[in-house]
Amino acid sequence: MLQITADLKALLLKKSVRTGTFTLASGKQSDLYIDCRMTAMDPFGAALIGELGWHAVRSKIHSEKLSIQAIGGMTLGADPISLAIGMASARNHPEEALQVFTVRKEPKGHGAGKQIEGNFTPGQNIVVVDDVITTGGSTLKAIDAIERDGGVVKFAIVLVDREEGGREAIEARGIHVIPLFTRSTLLS
Ligand SMILES: O=P(O)(O)OC[C@H]1O[C@H](OP(=O)(O)OP(=O)(O)O)[C@H](O)[C@@H]1O
């Protein structure tokens, strides 16, 4: 996994890390913006995220003897990451493959009126995904929607933890967060 981690870090630094003046989802101002979509929607980046993410998810599943059926998180940032990890699970360990879903920011106003779309069934054990956590508010919103629809969130995986309190906010709900990178490991 060392080479995959190094390659993914290099791609994140090249395509996703930006400096300037940015307003974040929480309304906070920041001189750093990590546009993970650029890396997660790069075909090479998606493959790297899939391998590294599935390795991290599977290690947690096996070390804690968990049974997980599906992976997903708040659209849009989580979507390519959830699918990449689901595809890596099917490719590497088809008998343990995770189904994939997405959480809309609001329930759909027509059709079936669902907030969760894709392969999600009430009662399933879930890994929740985010691309970046800053305050953790978006991940917590996804967790609320999943729980409201009968899912059981076992843990969270994020591509980058900005180390601004989001991890602590999610873990205060009893949901362990696995970051593939932190701000420190990415920028060091
Ligand atoms: O931890 P937080 O303070 O919630 O911030 C992180 C969130 O901010 C972004 O979402 P945003 O809604 O900006 O964009 P997206 O719809 O492009 O994913 C990002 O994708 C994370 O989900």
Ligand SMILES: O=C(O)c1cc(=O)[nH]c(=O)[nH]1
């Ligand atoms: O907090 C955010 O909204 C945020 C931070 C960041 O670095 N990247 C991103 O996509 N969103």
